[in-house]
Amino acid sequence: MSEYELSKLGPVDYLVIEFPEGQQSFSGEVVEELLKLVEAGTIRVIDAVILTKDDDGTVDALELSDAGDLGALVELEAELAELLAADDVEHLANAMDPGSVAGVLVYENTWAAPFASAARRAGGQLIANGRIPIQAIIASLEADEALESRGA
Incomplete structure (x- = not known):
């Protein structure tokens, strides 16, 4: 990427979606x-990898280009930067259960690029970010509802 392109870059995130053995599907919905x-221009995929973790803990990583029939994913494969290094893959695989398969996605939040660029031009820098898992939000709402129903 050129210096100009980097100055316009939006926040970059990654996610790992694990599928239990025999239930992985990187197609369809x-x-x-x-x-x-x-x-829609909401995100731009920068890298995508498929990880497999054998029952003995051995990890194998496949770039999309090596994964065989990509189906509709072939549209993304040509644009990928293959950003993830072997150390990154090993670190991400530590969270996986043995016998599972995971899709790793590194993506730019293009919807936030103008805001992020403006913040950088103003001298700002991102010093923290995070996500609240939907399961935690659901648990919190359910706990609030339980308190309300008991009259607390």
């Missing part, structure tokens, strides 16, 4: 929704 995000 998941791929359709990912492509909708890309087509």
